[in-house]
Amino acid sequence: MSMKVVFLGTSGAIPTVKRSLPCVVIQRGNELLMMDCGESTQRQMIKAKIGFHKKTKVFLSHLHGDHVLGMPGLLQTMALMNRKKKIEVYGPEGTEAFLRCVQESLRFGLTFDLEINEIHKAGTVCVENDFSVEAVASNHVAPSYSFAFLEKPRPGKFFPEKAKALGVPKGLLWSKLQHGELVALSDGRLVKPREVTGAARSGRKIVYSGDTKPSDDFVKFAFGADILIHEATFDDSLAEKAELDWHSTPSQAAIQAKKAEVKMLALTHISARYTDSTLLLQQAREVFENVVVAEDFLVLDLPLGE
Amino acid sequence: MSMKVVFLGTSGAIPTVKRSLPCVVIQRGNELLMMDCGESTQRQMIKAKIGFHKKTKVFLSHLHGDHVLGMPGLLQTMALMNRKKKIEVYGPEGTEAFLRCVQESLRFGLTFDLEINEIHKAGTVCVENDFSVEAVASNHVAPSYSFAFLEKPRPGKFFPEKAKALGVPKGLLWSKLQHGELVALSDGRLVKPREVTGAARSGRKIVYSGDTKPSDDFVKFAFGADILIHEATFDDSLAEKAELDWHSTPSQAAIQAKKAEVKMLALTHISARYTDSTLLLQQAREVFENVVVAEDFLVLDLPLGE
Numbered sequence: 001m002s003m004k005v006v007f008l009g010t011s012g013a014i015p016t017v018k019r020s021l022p023c024v025v026i027q028r029g030n031e032l033l034m035m036d037c038g039e040s041t042q043r044q045m046i047k048a049k050i051g052f053h054k055k056t057k058v059f060l061s062h063l064h065g066d067h068v069l070g071m072p073g074l075l076q077t078m079a080l081m082n083r084k085k086k087i088e089v090y091g092p093e094g095t096e097a098f099l100r101c102v103q104e105s106l107r108f109g110l111t112f113d114l115e116i117n118e119i120h121k122a123g124t125v126c127v128e129n130d131f132s133v134e135a136v137a138s139n140h141v142a143p144s145y146s147f148a149f150l151e152k153p154r155p156g157k158f159f160p161e162k163a164k165a166l167g168v169p170k171g172l173l174w175s176k177l178q179h180g181e182l183v184a185l186s187d188g189r190l191v192k193p194r195e196v197t198g199a200a201r202s203g204r205k206i207v208y209s210g211d212t213k214p215s216d217d218f219v220k221f222a223f224g225a226d227i228l229i230h231e232a233t234f235d236d237s238l239a240e241k242a243e244l245d246w247h248s249t250p251s252q253a254a255i256q257a258k259k260a261e262v263k264m265l266a267l268t269h270i271s272a273r274y275t276d277s278t279l280l281l282q283q284a285r286e287v288f289e290n291v292v293v294a295e296d297f298l299v300l301d302l303p304l305g306e
Numbered sequence: 307m308s309m310k311v312v313f314l315g316t317s318g319a320i321p322t323v324k325r326s327l328p329c330v331v332i333q334r335g336n337e338l339l340m341m342d343c344g345e346s347t348q349r350q351m352i353k354a355k356i357g358f359h360k361k362t363k364v365f366l367s368h369l370h371g372d373h374v375l376g377m378p379g380l381l382q383t384m385a386l387m388n389r390k391k392k393i394e395v396y397g398p399e400g401t402e403a404f405l406r407c408v409q410e411s412l413r414f415g416l417t418f419d420l421e422i423n424e425i426h427k428a429g430t431v432c433v434e435n436d437f438s439v440e441a442v443a444s445n446h447v448a449p450s451y452s453f454a455f456l457e458k459p460r461p462g463k464f465f466p467e468k469a470k471a472l473g474v475p476k477g478l479l480w481s482k483l484q485h486g487e488l489v490a491l492s493d494g495r496l497v498k499p500r501e502v503t504g505a506a507r508s509g510r511k512i513v514y515s516g517d518t519k520p521s522d523d524f525v526k527f528a529f530g531a532d533i534l535i536h537e538a539t540f541d542d543s544l545a546e547k548a549e550l551d552w553h554s555t556p557s558q559a560a561i562q563a564k565k566a567e568v569k570m571l572a573l574t575h576i577s578a579r580y581t582d583s584t585l586l587l588q589q590a591r592e593v594f595e596n597v598v599v600a601e602d603f604l605v606l607d608l609p610l611g612e
Contacts, residue, residue: 104407
């Protein structure tokens, strides 16, 4: 299934001319998993041509305004567009009070169910047929979480020529074999999936740090990720400020990436003071080679893997 | 005093690629008067290079999300920037409950006084030394107001050559005469202001409709405005929908402008369905010649007048 990460907002605290407030979307087939929802997320979605009717789960890392103030407007716009599908929101304690108080004080109705799930501890946040989302407490000033999207292992690659050689007719039987089922041919022979497919492939993993100082727990949590999306609010020269404000610098994020043996690092939540991100990129790259500083509307495609 | 109107958001209900949610700012010298504060106003202010530390009054026409959801983020950003000046907010009943509930549920502190003034009836909303703001109930589905900015009459134009001819020395005495004071010369002669200045000039008037259907009350309210900023959500072919949704069409807005004998009409609050506003402009111009359809970041300068 096709999967990509779309950065809708890459600033921290305050937006800039080029960067909107925090929001990253994992688009997996026709489903959205949104990490944080800063002010103007709805407009960024319009600009990125992401629809308002997709199956959607929103994960709020913490209740600082820059990370969540896009939620009320997004919900209202979805209602104006007559959305019917339920939307699921996951966030720390207080998420429900925030969303409900805005809805009540502005008296806007919704055309869909708003399911709010408050997270009270690290662990599995939600489980679907083919993926789950896990949370770990992040190292920030407010009750705050990092999230990991974990795809379940997928069946091995299907080899049509092997199926043909064994005399399996194209169609339903191929599909059954691809999905791990034993099939019986018309001449009575049985064909096992592993005769026509490669080894099962591990699912993809995407980790979103939210706002955090480095921590060993996070390294374990992020281990082996295909993409680690990590905050890098301040450059290394402001490490003391980052420490005081519970944030990370590029080289700290890169050290986390290296320790966690991730495949790729994308830095985000960039302080408004940086109009040019070259310095941040250089500081991270000295530690970890495969790194980008995300810009708004950056899209990272995740290949299916072999 | 220099004065201009800056359109920060010109869409209605839902933003578009080109239009942010409703916000119009009157910039008068170093002071801001903001009409509505849709989501992303803070970022539009950054793009328009309007600072966060100016003396500021915000007037909220009504408590629909598209008109007010930029307030919490704007306040938070002002606090992050260590604003010290009080901010005054004027809006219908419920304004305080909305702003306070967001502030409490997200627990953000402010570095300045937030003075919230709820409007309960038409009349004078605030009075300053040289201007006042008036409100009238607009014709919309929610408790809703239109606002008029009214500058007090200014002293007449000063004629230096007349002062020179009367032997008034340049400097303090000129300034006194300009400001309407009688002055005594060293030879004992008295000079009256009207000997060296023109007639007092009427103050400038800017009217903002908010969301509204046409009404006779509004015509009286807007009479003689230098600029009438009027909503035109739907084009004339959707007049029935406009009626049902308590909105106006371009020709309705233009008829109001004509009846109110305003100098200029600026249409805003444009439905997201219009990617091109030519049609809206044509419909209005058939009724009232001096009209523009506002785009985001349009600036209208108001000359001082004679």
